[in-house]
Amino acid sequence: MLTPAVYAGSFDPVTNGHMDIIRRARDVFGAVIVLVMPNACKRPLFTAQERVELLRQALQGEENVRVEATEGLLTDYLKKNGLKVLVRGLRGEGDLEHELVNAFYNKQFYASAETVFLPGRPEYAFLSSSAVREAFSYGADVSALVPPGVAEALQRKKRF
Ligand code: ADP
DSSP: OOOOOOEEEOOTTHHHHHHHHHHHHHHHHEEEEEEEETTTSOSSSOHHHHHHHHHHHHTOOOOEEEEEESOOOOOHHHHTTTTOOOEEOOHHHHHHHHHHHHHHHHHHOOOOEEEEEEEEEETTTTOOOOHHHHHHHHOOOOOOTTTTHHHHHHHHHHHH
């Protein structure tokens, strides 16, 4: 029986960089749960439900990938669901320090938790949800950076 790895993030919105990590994590661990988390530091563009739906749409047809959401502590989600492997993407040095802190706290709160890092692809090294949101807010065409359903959802946001 496969124990899925968990790839948690705010995914506001999911980008092609996230999609790459999701597929590679699935290929390494056999199965992956993409977990949509709230992010207290960021004002979300999409609601958690919208972020889940955009991920599900982008991942339609992908085997052994499931999308879920939680509002609580990540380690509580792991404990409750009998999971322990966390996958994180590393774009570069900038991510590393912050991700090591996250890994420390997750281990602190749940001793069985293990964090595994996957290096991001160089072509996505500068791609982040926040950069996509910012560029979009000034009218940029971000359709090459996100799955097609996300580009459409962004266009719909623009109309309201
Ligand atoms: P973002 O940093 O884009 O706002 P999240 O907070 O949802 O995204 O990040 C979730 C995880 O995805 C983190 O481990 C982050 O480092 C990783 N990640 C985000 N964008 C990329 C990318 N372009 N390439 C590789 N990993 C990424």
